[in-house]
Amino acid sequence: MPWTNQTGGQENGPNDGSKPAGEANPGGSQVKGPWGQPTKPAKRPPQDEPSGLRPPDFETLLSKWWEELRRHVPPGALGRNGLSAMAALAVGLWLVSGVYTVNPQEQGVVLRFGAFIKHTGPGTHYHLPWPIETAYTPNVKKINQVDVGFKQISDKQSEDITDESYMLTGDENIVDMQFTVNWRIKDANAWLFNVDLGAKNGDTVKAVAESAMREAVGQDRIDLIMTSHREEIQLRVQRLMQQMLDSYNAGVEIVGVKMQKAETPTQVRAAYLDVQKALADQDRKRSEAEAYRNSVIPEAKGAAAHIIQEAEGYKAQVVALATGEAQRFNAVYQEYKKAPEVTRRRIYIETMSQVMGSMNKVIVDDAAKGVMPYLQLPPMPSKMAPKQDEAPKAAEKADIQ
Known part of the structure; x- marks a missing residue:
């Protein structure tokens, strides 16, 4: 109850x-x-607002849509003929929606129920309207650009992105690297079907570029990255990017990589400049030492060669003299065997003339008996005789004493 x-x-x-x-x-x-307490009347939901526990009233929604349509359509257009005309117009618009245009720098890709069926060139073409067929027209000749490490705000102003630009080098230094990558679509099918739709704006290319640059920078020294290896690093990054994108079958061609900036971070730039100055001084000292070595070693080699040549000449001279003396002795010996007495006397006279030739000689005849020979003394050496100007001084000094 x-x-x-x-x-x-x-x-x-x-x-x-x-x-x-x-x-x-x-x-x-x-x-x-039942226990005597008064009951409260239940609240009924309004007729025009559906309860949260009931589904919406479809008839009410349909009537509202019909009233809205009658308000915008001219009177009499909603009859049988008007509805037929509207249906024919809708079908015509649906059929016309299959017309599409491919620009000269684009390539048409037609899909039927999501499967590729054909490519179309520049011009106006037709495909079955959606949802039967769909046409995409990616730009395959446009050179796109991706900036890594910075964001271009205007032609003369840019904003640094340190999370992308700071990279670790092979000698454990940090370099602030900013570069741009130019790329284009080389395979429209691969670009449309193998690349994430959210990455069509170049996010995939940017991620690959940052990864390739970090790999290249991590294998080189910071001083070479900032000076002589810039061109080599650009080519290496381009080659690595192309290999990775080809492995992904992304349908992208890397046209070029250009390093915009490669320098040390601002926080450590002063210390880095000091280190570079010290390295420059080291190179200068090494160059000076090498120049001194290059000048001293040839001089020493030349002096050694000169001494060796002099020794060789002296050896040849001594050997030649000894050979000549031996030959002369042999010739004299042959003559001595022919006439020993004559040869002996001639040798004696030649020897005495050589020994006595530079001496003062006094010849005394043995027939002069009892005569005291007068032997003139040789003159006193000049260094033992007093000088003319010193003799008077010596005499005066003796008088004073």
Whole structure:
């Protein structure tokens, strides 16, 4: 038995069930619960707002849509003929939506239910309307550019992105690297089907470029990266990027890589300049030492060669003299065997002339008996005789004493 049909506790007679529980009876009494407490009337949802527990009223929505359509369509157009005309117009617009144009720098790619069927060249073409066929026209000749390490704000202003530009070199230094990558689509099918749709704006190329540059920078020294190896690094990064993108079958061709900036971070630039100055001084000292070595070693080699040549000449001279003396001795010996007495006397006379030739000689005849020979003394050496100007001084000094 429902609560509204309970008769207990009523003051003005039973309720016939025609009024909901909680409403006042005509006599002024109120329906009470089984334990005598008054019941509250239930709130009914409005007729035009669906309850959260019920699905929306489709008929109500359809009627609203119909009223909105009648408001914008001229009177009489919603009859049988008007609806037919509208249907024919809608079908015509649907068929015309299959017309598309391919520009000279683009390539048309037609899909039927998501599967590739053909390529189309520049011009106006037609494909079956969506959802049967779909046409894409990617630009395959445009040179796109991706900036890594910075963001171009205007033609003369850019913003650094340190998370991308700071890279670790092979000698454990940090370099601030900013570069640009130029690329284009070389395979429209691979670009459309193998690259994530969210990465069509170049995010994939940018990620590959940053990875390739970090690999190249991590294999070289910071001083060479900033000076002589810039061109080599650009070519190496281009080659690495092309290999990675080809392995992904991304349909992208890397046209070129250009390093915009390669320098030390601002925070350590002063210390780095000091280190470079010290390295420059080291190179200068090494160059000076090498120049001194290059000048001293040839001089020493020349002096050694000169001494060797002099020794060789002296050896040849001594050998030649000894050979000549031996030959002369042999010749004299041959003559001596022919006439020993004559040869002996001649040798004696030649020897005495050589020995006595430079001496003062006094010849005394043996027939002069008892005569005292007068031998003139040789003159006194000049260094033992007093000088002319010193003799008077010596005499005066003796007088004073």
